[in-house]
Amino acid sequence: MPSTPNPLLKELGLHFRRARMAAGLSQEQIALRANISRPRYRDIETGTAAARATTLVNVARALGMEMMLIPQAMVPAIQSMLQPATGDDDHPAFMSDVEVQEHE
Template identity: 55%
Template sequence: MICLGVNVNDLSKPLLEIGSLLKAARKDLQLTQEQVADMAGISRPRYREIEVGSAAARVTTLINIARALGLELMLIPKAITPAVNALLKPHDDYDDLPAFAVSSESDDHD
């Protein structure tokens, strides 16, 4: 999952990013554009426009495409996008990451 910050005045970059993510997911599943389009209930030319980032899509269309690719479309508050991206970023050494944080209940009541 990748979080995209969208500037409403310039949608070309987010459309290209979304299309690139859709294409990568489709190729990972070894599906054709035609297969994804059929599963999403749209035409192949329409799917191609979305995948190459040359056209915007309705939210319902993106949900259908995401489901066809085994993905989930999520809206995340812009303020927490950096934190979500940090969690999704691959880490070189997982041993340096805390598995959990321990808080003593007695520390909270003093």
């Protein structure tokens, strides 16, 4: 009987797939950059197989991303920074204090 796919692996694979598609790259290109086989990359992207942390870091870097460990307590703050702006605030998402003063 086949095992149930792990939701975390599926989610991670989906992030990798979206990044790869946005970059216009093939699975073969990412696999080559990450120094793994294309079938291995496919299994990671589809969430059907787990991978070592070093492999996941290499895949992320092949996609121009970094994997980071952050304290769980900071997740809501980071997620809010990554959300599109709402309301009348027309400031860019990230500005230095000097830029904020000049913008006002």
